[in-house]
Structures are given as C-alpha cells and as structure tokens.
Amino acid sequence: MSRRFFEDVAPAEEVTPLAKVPSNVALFRFSAATWNAHRIHYDEAYARSEGQPGVVVQGYLFGAYLAQMLQAWAGEGAQLRRLTYSNRRPAFAGDALTCRGRVSAKREEAGTGMVDLEVWVENAAGEVCTPGTATLVFPRRA
Amino acid sequence: MSSTKPGPEAGSDEGGTSTTFVVEPLQAQRFAHAIGDLNPIYFDEAAARAAGLPGRVAPPTFVPSLHVWDVGSPEAALRADGVDPGRFPGPIHRDAALLGGGQELDFVRPVRLGETLVARPRVVEHHVRETRAGPLTFVVVETRYTDLDGEVALLARDTLIARQPAPSATTEGQR
Numbered sequence: 001m002s003r004r005f006f007e008d009v010a011p012a013e014e015v016t017p018l019a020k021v022p023s024n025v026a027l028f029r030f031s032a033a034t035w036n037a038h039r040i041h042y043d044e045a046y047a048r049s050e051g052q053p054g055v056v057v058q059g060y061l062f063g064a065y066l067a068q069m070l071q072a073w074a075g076e077g078a079q080l081r082r083l084t085y086s087n088r089r090p091a092f093a094g095d096a097l098t099c100r101g102r103v104s105a106k107r108e109e110a111g112t113g114m115v116d117l118e119v120w121v122e123n124a125a126g127e128v129c130t131p132g133t134a135t136l137v138f139p140r141r142a
Numbered sequence: 143m144s145s146t147k148p149g150p151e152a153g154s155d156e157g158g159t160s161t162t163f164v165v166e167p168l169q170a171q172r173f174a175h176a177i178g179d180l181n182p183i184y185f186d187e188a189a190a191r192a193a194g195l196p197g198r199v200a201p202p203t204f205v206p207s208l209h210v211w212d213v214g215s216p217e218a219a220l221r222a223d224g225v226d227p228g229r230f231p232g233p234i235h236r237d238a239a240l241l242g243g244g245q246e247l248d249f250v251r252p253v254r255l256g257e258t259l260v261a262r263p264r265v266v267e268h269h270v271r272e273t274r275a276g277p278l279t280f281v282v283v284e285t286r287y288t289d290l291d292g293e294v295a296l297l298a299r300d301t302l303i304a305r306q307p308a309p310s311a312t313t314e315g316q317r
Contacts, residue, residue, distance in 0.1 A: 029176035036209035037224035059242030060207040067202045068179040076193035086244035
C-alpha cells in the first residue's frame with residue numbers, strides 16, 4: 001500500500017471512489033460476522049412484510065465501506081480518527097453503490113496533520129444513501 | 143470468554159452494564175472478507191508492523207458493528223425480527239420495526255486482534271419525532287470501549303430508529 005503525507009493532500013481533493021455491489025452472500029456474511037440475526041438483512045419475505053422492496057443492506061456496511069475507501073486512499077501511516085455517517089436512504093442487495101469523499105479542511109493540531117472530509121455512499125441513480133464526515137491523521141514529511 | 147455484569151462491579155461510573163470480550167482474530171478477519179477489504183494489516187503481522195502498527199489490527203468498524211459482544215441470546219429469546227433484545231438498552235417496543243440510523247465513531251487508537259476490551263453502552267438520547275410515516279422513536283446509545291488499563295480505545299454513538307407498530311386506523315386516517 002502506498003504512503004501519503006499531509007503535505008500531499010490537496011485542498012478539496014477528491015477521494016478515490018470505491019465501487020461496491022453488496023450481494024446477498026455479502027450481506028449474509030456480514031450478518032454472520034457481526035452475529036446480527038435481524039431478518040430484514042437475509043429474509044426477503046420478512047423484509048417485504050416490513051414494507052421493504054428487498055433485502056436491506058446493513059447500515060453498518062455503509063460505515064465499513066466508507067472506512068475501507070478512506071484507508072485505501074490515505075495509505076499506510078495515516079490513521080482514521082473519526083467517522084460519522086447517517087443512513088438516509090436504504091439500499092438493497094444487488095444495488096450498485098459508490099463511496100465517495102472530498103477533503104473539506106486541512107488543519108494542524110499540536111503539530112499533527114489532520115484532514116477533514118465529507119464522505120457519502122450513493123446509489124446507481126446518484127442519490128445519496130449515507131452522508132457523513134471523517135477525520136484522518138496523516139504523517140508529515142520530515 | 144465474556145461476561146455481562148453490573149457496571150459498578152466492573153468499575154463503571156454510570157451504573158450501566160458492561161461486557162468484557164476478546165476481539166477475536168478469526169471473526170475480525172471474516173468481517174474483513176465480508177466487506178471485501180483485504181488490507182494486509184488485518185492478516186499479516188509483518189505488513190502491520192511495516193505500516194507502523196503494533197501488530198495486526200481489526201478493521202476500524204468491526205468492533206462497533208458487532209450486534210452483541212458476547213454469545214448473545216438463545217434463538218427463542220430473540221425478537222420476532224431476529225434482533226437480539228440485548229442489542230440496545232432502553233425502551234424499545236418489542237414489535238417496533240428497527241432500522242440503523244447511523245453512527246458517530248471516534249477511533250482513539252487502532253484495536254489489535256486478540257486484545258480484550260470492555261464495552262459500556264448507555265442510552266444518551268431518546269425522543270419521538272412525528273414524520274409523514276407516523277411517529278418514529280430515536281434512541282441514541284453511546285458505547286465506550288476501554289482496554290484492561292481503563293484507557294478508552296473507541297467511542298461509538300449509534301442511532302437506532304424504531305417505528306412503532308401501526309396505530310389504529312382512525313389515527314392513521316387523521317394524518
């Protein structure tokens with residue numbers, strides 16, 4: 001994995017997007033790994049009984065995807081310090097999702113280089129499912 | 143091994159419950175596969191150290207995505223929708239439809255595979271909001287994860303949205 005420094009991050013830089021198509025298998029494995037037996041994530045008939053058009057992508061999966069996007073973009077040596085995300089629009093198994101982000105501020109705190117970002121997950125129609133924010137700490141050039 | 147015990151016994155200052163649990167390496171790595179994030183810092187000791195970490199770590203959102211931190215409830219004790227009643231403390235109607243509203247996560251430091259953490263969840267907010275779809279109950283649960291030295295490793299604020307069972311037709315018709 002590459003290494004980026006605080007000095008390399010451009011103001012308003014776009015984060016390398018991360019495309020995901022969470023399959024039924026992915027949702028099942030995510031539920032299994034988190035011991036989450038909530039039926040809306042694997043039982044389509046049950047999900048429909050709650051008014052959903054299909055098996056619902058776990059909100060936590062959005063968070064996991066956003067963290068993956070940020071770490072892959074930031075490279076080793078950077079640390080994810082804060083991530084917030086708000087699930088506004090559901091996604092369903094098989095949806096083509098894209099995680100995106102943009103640098104909103106660069107600042108120094110006690111000599112460390114902090115980068116704040118807007119992040120979000122959008123669906124194939126370009127609608128934002130999950131807006132959020134993040135803060136990363138970057139290493140500095142000596 | 144994990145256990146749930148009253149907070150005071152475990153040193154909590156809030157009187158809530160706490161759960162001591164191990165960040166199981168295999169479970170964290172399965173989580174990485176489930177999300178399709180095969181970052182070597184989760185799997186390879188040398189790669190983790192080369193990245194400046196003390197050893198292999200868990201994916202950042204692994205711990206705060208866990209539905210329960212211990213073995214959880216037997217199937218017969220789960221809610222009808224499969225949710226473990228132990229997932230969230232606080233007043234949630236047993237038949238309410240639940241949705242995850244989102245999270246605020248503060249990663250104070252990376253969480254190492256195999257380390258022991260203590261989770262202390264508590265309800266910090268609880269309100270009902272009227273929406274076009276009817277009343278929605280918002281419950282915010284803050285969970286503090288500390289290590290065995292008592293240092294905070296992670297803070298998580300989860301918003302849970304509960305839609306109460308359908309009100310009477312009369313009430314519905316008035317909306």
